[in-house]
Amino acid sequence: MFLDKMSFDYIIVGGGTAGCVLANRLTEIHNTTVLLIEAGAEPTKDKAYLGTFALHDPHGEQDWNYIAENDGYASQAVKDQAISLIAGKILGGSSQNSYMAYTRGAPGDYDKWESLGNEGWGWKDVLKYFKKSESIDDLEAKPLVCNTGPTNVKMPKWEDRLDVLLKGFEEYGYKTLYDINGYERQGYGTAQFAIDDHYRQDTVHTYLNQIRNRTNFSLQKYTEVVKILINKKKVVTGVEAIVNGKEPITFYARKEVIVSAGAINSPKLLMLSGIGPKQHLKENGIKMKVDSRNVGENLSDTPMVMVPLTGKEGFESFKNNADLILNLNIFPTPVAIGHISVNPTQNSSDYQSHVLPVPSASVIPAIFCSTIFRLDNTICISLAAAGIDKEIIINPLALLHPESKGNVKLNSKNPTGPPIVSLNYFDYNTDDLERHATYIEDYLNVIKTKTFKSFKSQILKLDVKECRHLEFATHEYWKCYALNLATSMWNYSGTCAMGTVVSPRLEVKGVKHLRVADASVMPRPVSGNIGAAVVMIAEKASDMIKDKLHHTEPVYGYSQAAWRYKEMATLAMPCYTWKKTIVVTPNTDRLIRYGWYNA
Known part of the structure; x- marks a missing residue:
């Protein structure tokens, strides 16, 4: 038109x-x-x-x-x-x-x-x-x-493939949540997606x-x-x-x-x-x-940094590579989401984790590294090589509520x-970089749990040339790592x-x-x-x-007072119900056509 x-x-x-x-x-x-x-x-x-x-x-x-x-x-x-x-x-x-x-x-x-x-x-x-x-x-x-709303939200059923990870996080002290958008938000749970009927x-x-x-x-x-x-x-x-x-x-x-x-x-x-x-x-x-x-x-x-761990060794998980083809209608790998506050008394979170267990010999780590994070080839090569004979647990760990502000x-x-x-990531006048490194360390502490030790999970060392001069896994190293690998979560x-x-x-x-x-x-x-x-x-x-x-x-044939009463009553309802309604007015034909409203 x-x-x-x-x-x-x-x-x-x-x-x-x-x-x-x-x-x-x-x-x-x-x-x-x-x-x-x-x-x-x-x-x-x-x-x-x-x-x-x-x-x-x-x-x-x-x-x-x-x-x-x-x-x-x-x-x-x-x-x-x-x-x-x-x-x-x-x-x-x-x-x-x-x-x-x-x-x-x-x-x-x-x-x-x-x-x-x-x-x-x-x-x-x-x-x-x-x-x-x-x-x-x-x-x-x-x-x-x-x-009753228009956006369908689903929680994909991944059988037991997230259970061991959630058990490890719970052992470390973070609750397992059934609903990550529920009353309790501090912890880890299965990701929810705005998907339905394959779309x-x-x-x-x-x-x-x-x-x-x-x-x-x-x-x-x-x-x-x-x-x-x-x-x-x-x-x-x-x-x-x-x-x-x-x-x-x-x-x-x-x-x-x-x-x-x-x-x-x-x-x-x-x-x-x-x-x-x-x-x-x-x-x-x-x-x-x-x-x-x-x-x-x-x-x-929201700056995010890819933080990888190793998972189970061997090719037992190789069959799960079929997810990439079989699950085009959802997400091609199981995902757990965590919202974590280092200070549990806070009413908002410090960092967000998307934890993805990826099977051995998968192409997903390389795709994530190269296409989504767009990291240097040396980093992506070292990530892909590490996952040939073992699972990789990828976590785009995001710093929530950065103090640094950019401009357009x-x-x-x-x-x-x-x-x-x-974007002005990690402004010198803020403690964003210090915080991001601290949150990476907090997440990595999960490898100390019995659960993660049971499959010999380790921090995967990527080849980050900007940080080669620093001792691996020290606080200064993670500051360097976060600074150089940070990319956008597009929020x-x-x-x-x-x-x-x-x-x-x-x-x-x-x-x-x-x-x-x-x-x-x-x-x-x-x-x-x-x-x-x-x-x-x-x-x-x-x-x-x-x-x-x-x-x-007036709207839909209501007087101002009647509409205001109806509107307030509707908003007070626990849920919205949508139905077609006919109101007897001179414009009834138009009302039938457009008369979808909260009732």
Whole structure:
């Protein structure tokens, strides 16, 4: 579809993880039109299967192909000293490129958001939106979950193949958790994945496909928004966009523009539109509309380091290499996830582990090392060689809540050029490097347990040339190791943060009719993978927009008072139930078509 100079009530910029959710929820509003603009294309069929990560490169036409700046300090053992910033340029965004590990984050993460002045973002407030988005029917923590949402979450059954690892962690002092998103979060348990019926639960599958035939919904693909239109009264009126690299076209918004382009592209678009640090805009020849000095700042990422152990010796596990083919619909190897606080009294975690036992003579270690971590060939060769006649236990150990902050800057006023992204891992003014080394040591202590000693597990020494001068397995060695092997877990957030750039209602400060709703609004990162939290943000943002609308217009034939009563009653329910409803109004035919709502 090609649209030009058309008006819509709402324009959503970015058809990624958050944008698809917003499009679904906003088209529920009776007599309201929504335009979703996406720079990329439809996802290819192979994206549906989690296990195909081994068969294709995450870069290419369906990725923005951004590269972090090399600071000459961190990540020097990464190929070309260049960290790839995977970000989906495709409908569904990064929900198409991630491995769909499902973690909500810790309750304390959201309570911290609220304590920073962001009212309505505490755990008690956001839990209902996690429940609204989820369908989880096999977990024990029933009060914390629902089985009626659009996103199906499953815990693959790996028989007993994780038992020995979980037993070892429990022997060391970390509980075995049935539900890693349950009441108790400190410990290890089987990973949960957003998968169902052989398909990844990306937001195209779970939210967008359900609304493609709604007559109040329009989708514009292959279209990059390059400017938000702001009039003299600082009211946003629409966007300017480029379709297939051709001349700019204009779309107008009668009510709001919602930016959901992600933690790299959302601040880029704001700055291109004149909302950003005054001096930086001046340096790039952009007329300032709002001096917002924190746009693009506060970039938080989760540095992760591959920490391998040896498993059982011999070729007994060789048969499990069939997982790579047989389990394309889930993850091609068993995975245990751990959220650990060195201080157990904390209400959030210090580090996250993804523990993957890999069979002997497997290609997975080489693929992980070369394609995902993108480490130097000498490191990957030493890893692959070690796994020929024994199992390898891989752990991408991630530092949660780093104090170091990076930033996103414009490279020029060229709207289609890549931004400058500085991750600033292990800033000298923080203790991040000390902490990361300590957490690696804490994890490695598991080899001292009787369980791990029973199969003679050892720390696998990789050939890290930057650390050859240090004694292996000392604290200084692990500091060197973390510094040089650190790469991204692709959990970028914070660049349009609540409290500084946007209000708690996600409205951009200094202008009207503009919101941001994606990972960029997180004031602090969450304890784990961020996909579920981004969906939650989009769900909550949709209700905020509806709430504003309900003060001025009836919805689905309800009076304002009746709708508000119904809405409050619905949110108080333990779960959301979706059903088709007919309300007798002059617009009944439209209500039948769009009348899916919480009841």
